[in-house]
Amino acid sequence: GTWEGTAQLGGMRLPPGEKDLVFKFVLNGNEWLSPPEGAPNALPDGKGSVNLKLDIMRSGGAEIRVHTAEPLDLTQAYVLKLDGVADRTLGVMTTPDGVFDQIRSDKAMGVTLDKARGTTTYRIFAPRARNAWLCFFDRPAAVTWKPAFKRFPPVEEYRMWKDSADGVWEITTRGLDIGRFYGFRVDGPAGDGEGFNPDFVVGDPYGRAASSADGLTMVVDPGATNEWFKGWTDQAWETPDPQDMVIYECHVRGMTVHPSSGAPAAKRGKFAGLMATRKKGTGLDHLKKLGVNTVELLPVSEFSEGADPYNWGYATVYYFAPESTYAREPEKGSGYYELKQLVDDLHNEGFAVVLDMVYNHVGGPNIFGLIDRKAYFRLNPDLSYSNHSACGNDVKTESPMMRKLILDTIRYYMEEFHVDGFRLDLAELIDMETMLAIRDAAREINPKAILISEPWSPGRGENKYQLRGTGWSAWNNDFRYAAKDFVRGEGSREWLQDSLFGSVNTWALNPLQPVNYLESHDDMAYIDEITLNPNRDGRKLTDRDAAMNRLAATILFTSLGKAMLYEGQEFLRSKWGILNTYNRGDALNAVRWSDRDRPLAQQALDYYAGLIQLRMSPEGTSFRVAQRPPQSYYRWILPPNDKLMGYVVNVPQLHAGHGFAVLLNADDRDRRIEVELGGDTGWKMIGNGREINRKGLAPRGWPAGKAPPTWLAGWKGEIVVPKLESILLMNGF
Structure with a gap:
């Protein structure tokens, strides 16, 4: 009978005019419970009411604070021994958690090319490391696993210099190292909760290119033009006003890897694939005919690899490196340039570009854990990874240098790639200070930058109410479930009313905040959600299923808020009744453009296009509302x-x-x-x-x-x- 929940204090904002975070427990939505008698955190408000104060210093547990006469050496691991609290001496491995709040640097991290002096500078943040080395290789990986595991020696290795004031290691080499494969060896203290391993060569967290997630990073020239990128031609582009956005969520590989896309085989599933569908009636032509104006790409930063080449991408390894499997010549760093070309082309075709970023956790190999596990991750008391992401770890976004890395990626993709904005995965796990800093950094570059939160996490619930008035939009799961239930003849009309009205009566300040949707990459395809077919497999279309889909589309495009749909939803694409298809390969995830040829699918496609064109028309301006209406x-x-x-x-x-x-x-x-x-x-x-x-x-x-x-x-x-x-x-x- 015990109810329990966990909330991130860093993700909460004080109400206007308040100096304390206070709360009460509520049963069944309307029964407010008085604080227990004698509660140490009870706080009278002076108006006859008593609340509970969120005070992390009064948790009810015992706390021992140890003050040392001299500063501790961060490159050492310390064990605190306690006598007199048990029948034997207790040993507790300590962690310098709070110290990381004091260590920060404004230096440019990663690689800096100085063309005037003809030098290349490398920097990495590793404040507890004892030593760090820069390693160059004549191959894209430092190890091989086939036919047997083998480490390759670097062709050159140099010990780096540490600035003890900010924990940054650096070295400058003569010459411009463009095209070279490189990584770092990092040595540090051993013990519980440590991940240092000087035998392991890790790529650069700021690397602009990688040949693979398991490989090394590569030096590229950010200012170069070449066969993959001809130079920017989008000077006339302007990001759409937020109320005018219709978002199409899609996957780089999934959109063109199937032969029905008509893209040449060498470009299928690649950054170059979408533009290769021009005049084919699929891909790009399809999006233009449909009428959407914003393309939201599933993650394109270098992500973990598996046996299957298909991957949603929600396991980032290198944040700054465009995904190598989407590149035509990854060992030459072509992906860096090909993503630029894709954004330039999409802008010239009339589409804004939003990137899906995964800052809440990282994938494998976990390069951050090898550089300094305690600096980059939230850890449990036993020094294991916190795992509210349900993906193996939780990134410590509140750490100043992790926050810097996040903000640097925001500026990087907006300035070097011209993207229009971002959707943040499981953003409830990102502390609110960082969320607001992202907003400020993005809007300083582009006042109309598109900022979308997925405002929940598997381990802690949602925080979209905390986003009210912050300038962040959020995926509106209330709309998704309310619309789905109504169309199926179930649920609450009142719930749907609120969602249709832009959620301004619940969590949103205005209709610019909710992103209303019926289907996304997560969970079932919408046609599978509503079908009565066995195993909820919507491939065999019925008049009933198609009618319900069109009914839901009517609700979506006549609602207040940003409208979003997922690839293939508009022509009743099924994923065979499978709940999540992140690990089901091209068989389920590739868009089969021939599916549009089915009569009911073609009718649905025409209907979606008609609704979108109505919404975007002068007459349909009624549904594109920026301010809260009466x-x-x-x-x-x-x-x-x-x-x-x-x-x-x-x-x-x-x-x-x-x-x-x-x-x-x-x-x-x-x-x-x-x-x-x-x-x-x-x-x-x-x-x-x-x-x-x-x-x-x-x-x-x-x-x-x-x-x-x-x-x-x-x-x-x-x-x-x-x-x-x-x-x-x-x-x-």
């Missing part, structure tokens, strides 16, 4: 049957755009919905649940050849909505 902006229609619902939008006109009436029927029978249209202009049906036409559509059963009807301003009456479908009416006629 409650009357959506007038709700709630018949007694809770499987029916409607809303009249922007009537009377309070915002640019036309007035709309949206009627939804999630029942398995045709139903009549009573409507009062209002306004001072005539209305026409522009959507019938199967197609969209802004000039007007005829109701089902309307005489062939007869002009579609017009409803007069202020008309009141009943409209028949077919089962599992929607009706859209628009005024201005």
Whole structure:
């Protein structure tokens, strides 16, 4: 009967005007519990109420503080021995956790090329290391595992110099080392919770290129143009206004690796693949016809490799290095230039580019653990990795030098790659100070930088309420579940009302914060979520499944907030009923563009495109709202049957755009919905649940050849909505 939860104090923000974080326990949403009598952290508010104060200094546990006469040597491991608390001496391995808050450096990390002097400088942050060496190799990896494990000796090795004031090791070599493979050996204290291993050569955490996640980093020339990057031509590009974004989440490999993409074999699944689909009717052509304007790429920083070449990418190894398997010549560092070319091309084709970044944990090989495990990770009391990410470790984002690395990647991808913004994976695990610093760094470069949080973690829940008013958008899982439940004839209309209205009555300050969606890379494909097929396998399409998908799409694109869809959702792509497909290879994850040829899939695709074009039209400006509207902006229609619902939008006109009436029927029978249209202009049906036409559509059963009807301003009456479908009416006629 015990309920337990964990929250990150660093992720919480004080309410305006408050100096303490206070809380109470609430049962069933409305029963507020008084603090236990004698609670040491009870705090009266002076108004007759007593709350509990979040005070980490009064945790209820014992604490021993030891002050030394002289500073401790960070390159040594210390054991604290305690006598008199047990029948034997206790030994506890100490950790210099708080010390890392005092050690920081503003130096440029990684590689710096000085072309004027003809030198190359290397820097790495390792404050507890005893020694560090720069190693050059004539091959892309320092070891091989086949046919048997073998270490290769470096062709050159140099001991680096340590600045004891900031923990940075550095060395400068003569010449420009462009094209050279390099890494570091780092030696430090041994003992519990340590990961130093001077036999292991680690790549550069700031390396701009890597031949593979298991290999070495490589020096590239950031200013070069070549066969992979012709130079920037996107000077006229401007990031879309936030209310005008329609996001398409997609995977670099998945979009073009299947032969049906039409991309040449050498470019399939590569950074170059998407542009290779021009004039093929797939990939790029598909996105342009669909009408989306923002491409959100699953992680493209160098990530852990497995036996299968397909990988979602949520196990970053080198944050600054574009993924080598997406490059055509990874051992020449081509990926660095090819990602630049992709962004330049996408901008010139009218698409903003958002990168998915994974700062909450890292993948393997864990280079940070080999450089200084205690500096870069949150550790449990027994010095094992904290694992609220459920991915093996939690990065200590609050550490000044880890925060610096994160902010450096933000500036790096915006300045060197021109990207428009970022989506942060499991961002509940990123401390709030770092989240706000990311915002400030990005907006200093581009005031319209796109910033999206995945505001939860497996181990600690969600924090989207803490993001209110911060300038961060967040994936709106409330919308996802509320829409899914309603379409299936379940759930709460009230929950859906709040999500449709931009979540401004719950967690969002304005409609720019929620990113509304039905499907993402995580969890099932939407068609699998709603199908009644065996094993929830949506490959065999049914009229019912297709109708429910179109009904949900109507809800998505008539909501306030940023709209997002995932690759293939618009043509009813199934992932065979599998919950998560990160480890299922191309068989499940590759987009099969021929799936669009199925009649129901083609109908869905046309319907999605019609909805997006409506939303992006001058008339559809009504749904692209930046500021919190008055409650009357959506007038709700709630018949007694809770499987029916409607809303009249922007009537009377309070915002640019036309007035709309949206009627939804999630029942398995045709139903009549009573409507009062209002306004001072005539209305026409522009959507019938199967197609969209802004000039007007005829109701089902309307005489062939007869002009579609017009409803007069202020008309009141009943409209028949077919089962599992929607009706859209628009005024201005």
